[in-house]
Amino acid sequence: MKPIAMRSSEAQSRRRAYIVAAILFALILIVFFISMNTGQIKLAPQDVLGTLFGFGTAHQELILFKFRLPRIVISVLIGAGLAISGCILQGITRNALADPGILGINSGAGLVVALYIAYFPLTSAAPVFLLPLLALLGAAATAALIYGLAYKKRDGISTTSLLLTGIAVTAGINAAMIVLTIRLNPADFQRIATWLAGSIWGTTWKFVLALLPWIVILIPYVISKARTLDVLNLGETTATGLGAPVKSEQLKLIAASVALAGASVAVSGGIGFVGLIGPHLARRLVGPRHRFLLPVTALAGALLVLVADTVGRVILPSEVPTGIVVAVIGAPYFLYLMARSKA
Template sequence: MNNNMITTEQQRMQRGLIVCLVFTILIVLAFMISVNTGPIRLTPEELIRTLFGKGTAKQELILFDFRLPRIVISMLIGAGLAVSGCVMQSISRNALADPGILGINAGAGLMVMLFVSFYPNMATAPIMALPLLALLGAGLTAALIYILAYKQNEGLSPTRLLLTGIAVAAGISAAMIVLTLRLSPEKYQFVASWLAGSIWGSNWKFVLALLPWIVVLLPLVFYKARVLNVMNLGDQIATGLGASVERERLVLIACSVALAGACVAVSGGIGFVGLIGPHLARRLVGPKHELLLPTTALAGTLLVLTADTLGRWILQPSEIPTGVVVAVIGAPYFLYLLAKTKA
C-alpha cells in the first residue's frame, strides 16, 4: 500500500511538472506573438536581433520602450492575481473566492482613485507610491470584510464571506462613481480606462514599482504551501496537527491582499484572474499546493498575457481593455461555478 501511495505521488508530481512545462511553452509562444502584435510588425529574425541589442533604433524603441514593459507587467499581474485568488480560496475553503469578487480589488481601486482625484498633476505623480496606496485600500477592505463576515460562534462562513465581499464591493463601486463627478475630463478618461481593466502602467517605472512585491511575496506564499495543505483540512484538524491557524491565516491573508493591491495599482480593475487561474490549475494538478501554486501562477500569467494580446489585436489600431477580455472569459465561468456550488 505504501508503495502504491509513493507511486501515485510520483505520478502526480510528474504530471504536475509536465503541466508546468506545457504552460511555460505556451507562455513563451504567447510572448513571441505579443511582442509582434501592433501596427508595426517585427519578423522573428528582427525580434531576436533586437532582443540581443542588434536591431535598428526604431526597432529597439518599439520593442523596449513600448511593448516589452507592458508584456512584463501583464505577466507579473497574471501571476500575482492568480496566486492571490488561490490563497483566498484555500483560506476560506470557498471555490468562488477571488480578490475581485470579494471587493479587495475595489478597495485598492478606491484608494488609487482618491490619489488621482486629489493629486494635481498625474505626470509628476510618485509612481512608486501607487502600490503602497493600493495595498492600504485593499488591506482596509479585507479587514472590513473579515470583521463583517466573522461570527464568534460560527467562525468564518464561506457563503457569508462571499456575500459580504460582494456587498462591500458594490458599496465601494458606488463611492467611486460619486467621486468621478468631481474629476476633470482628462482624469475621468484615465479613471474610466482604469475601471475597465486597461493596463495603464506600461513603462519600466511601473515594472520596477510592481516587481519587488511579486519577487518577495510569491516565494513566501510558495513556502507556505504545506501550511495551506493543512488548513484545507479544517481549523480543528490543522490545530491538532500543530499549526497556528489564526497567525498563519493572517499572514496568508496579508500576502494575498498585498499581491492583489500591488497588481491592481498598475493593472486597473481586472477581475476573474484569481478565480480562473486556481480552478484551472486545480483541475490539472490536484489540490496539493506544492504543485497548485506554481501552476496557478503560470495559468494566470498565460491568461492575462493572452487577454492583453487579444485586446491589442482585435480592433487595431484601437484596443480593448484587458479586463474586458478577461471578463468575457471569466463571467460565464463564474456563473458555472456558482451554479455548481452548494450554499
Template sequence: MQSLTAHVDARKRARGITVMIVLGILILIAFIISMNTGFIRLSPMDLLMTFLGSGTEKQNLILFDFRLPRIVISILIGAGLAVSGCVIQGISRNALADPGILGINAGAGLMVMLFISFYPSTAAAPVFLLPVLALVGAGLTAALIYILAYKRHKGLSPIRILLTGIAVAAGMSAAMIVLTLKLSPEKYQFVATWLAGSIWGTNWKFVLSLLPWIVVLLPFVFYKARVMNVLNLGEELATGLGAPVSREQLKLLAAAVGLAASCVAVSGGIGFVGLIGPHLARRLVGPKHEMLLPTAALVGSLLVIVADTLGRWILQPSEIPTGIVVAVIGAPYFLYLLARTKT
C-alpha cells in the same frame, strides 16, 4: 501500502511538473507573439535583430520602451492575481472567492483613485507609491470583510465571506462612481480606462514598482503551501493537528492582499484572474498546494498575456482593455461555477 501511496504521489508530482513545463512553453510562445502584435508589426527577423542590437531607433523604441514592459507586467500581474485568488480560496474554503469578487480589488482601486484625484496621473515620482497606497486600501477592505464575516466559535463561513465581499465591493464601486463625477475630463478618461482593466503602467518604472512585491510575496506563499493543505482540512481539525490557525490565516491573507493590491495598482480593475487561474490549475494538478500554487501562477500569467495580446490585436489600431477580454472569458466561467455549487 506506503509504497503504493508514494508511487501515486510521485506520478502526480511528475504530472504536475509536466503541466508546468507545458504552461511555461505556452507563455514563451505568447510572449513572442505579443512582441509582434500591435499597430506596427515587427517580423521575427526584426525582433531578432533588435535584440542583437542591430534594430533601428524606431524598432528599439517600440520593442524595449513600449511592448516589453507591458508584456512583463502582464506576466507579473497574472501570477500575482492568480496566486492571491488561490490563497483566498484556500483560507475561506470557498471555490467562488477571489480578490475581485470579494472587493479587495475595489478597495485598492478606490485608494488609487483618491490618489489620482489629487495628483497628476503622469507624475513619475508617485509611481512607486501606488502599490503602497493600493495595499492600504486593500488591507482596510480585507480587514472590514474579515470582521463582518467572522463569527466567534464558528470561524470564517465561506458563504458569509462571499456575501460580505460582494456587498463591500458594491459599496466601494459606488464610492468610485461618485468620485468620477468630480474629476476633470482628462482624469476621468484615465480613470474610466483604468476601471475597465487597461494595463496603463507600460514602462519599466512600473515594472520596478511591482517586481519587489511579486519577488517577496510569491516565494512566501509557496513556502506556506503545506500550511494551506492543513488549513483546508477545516479549523477544528487543523487546530487539533497543532496548527496556529488564526495566525496563519492572517499571514496568508496579508500576503494575498499585498499581491492583489500591488497588481491592481498598475493593471486597473482586471477581474476573474484570481478565480479562473486556481480553478484551471486545480483541474490540471489536483488540490495539493505544493503544485497548485505555482501552476496557478503560470495559468494566470498565460491568461493575462493572451488577453492583453488579443485586446491589442482585435480592433487595431484601437485597443480593448485587458480586463474586458478577461471578463468575456471569466463571467461565463463564474456562472458555470456558481451553477455547480451545491450551497
C-alpha cells in the same frame, strides 16, 4: 517510511506537475514572442529578434523596449500575482468562488489608487513606487472591513457570509467610485475610466520595478507555506487538532494575498476573475496539493493575462482593455461555478 503505493502516487503527481508547468511555461514564451510582434505597428519576427540582439533600428527599439516589453512583463507579473492571491483565499476559505476581485479587495485597492491618480501627477519616480503601498492600504482596509462584518462571535466566519459580504462591500466601493468619477474633469475622468476597464496603464519600466519586488518576494513565501495551506484546507477544527497555529497562519497568508492583489491592481487597473480562473484551471491540471498547485496557478494566471492583453491589442482596430477580455472569459465561468455549487 511511506508505503510504496503512496510514494508512487506522489512521484506521479510530481511528474505530472512538472510536465504541466513546462507546457504552461512554453506557452507563455510563445505568446510572449507573439505579443512582441503584434500591435498597431507590426514588427516582423526577424525584426524582433534582431532588435533583441541589438541590430534593430532606433524606431524598432523604441517600439519594443519602451512600449511593448514593459507591458508584456507587467501582464505576466500581475497575472501570477492575482492568481496566487485567489489561490490563497480559496485554500483558506475552502470556497471555490473566493477571489480578490469578487471579495472586494481589488475594488478597495483600486479606490485608493484612483483617488491618488485623479488628484496627484505621476510624473516622478517616487509616486510610481508609492502606488503599491497605497493599493496595499486600500486592499487591507477593505479586507479588514469584510472580515469584521462577516465574523460572528458564536460561529466564527463562514465562507458564505464572507462571499456575500464581499459582494456587498464591492457594490458600495463601486458606488463611491462612480461618485468620484462624475466630479472629475474630462481628462482625469478618461484616466480613471481607462483604469476601471482594466486597461494595463502602467506600461513603463518604472511600473515593472515598482511591482517586481512584491511578486518575487511574496510568491516564493506563499509557496513555502504550501503544507500549511494543505492543512488549513482541511478546516479550522481539523487543522487545530493537527497542531497548526491556525489564526496566525491565516493572518499571514491573508496578508500575503491582500498585498499581491493590491500591488497588482496598482499597475493593472480593474482586472477581475484572474484569481478565480487561474487556481481552478491549475487544480484541474495537477490536483489540490498546494506544493504543485501554487506554481502552476502562477503560470496559468500569467498566461491568461498575457493572452488577454495580446488579444485585446489585435482583436479590433482600437485597443480593447485587458480587463474586458478577461471578463468575457471569467463571467460565464463564474456563473458556471455558481450553478455547480448550488447543484
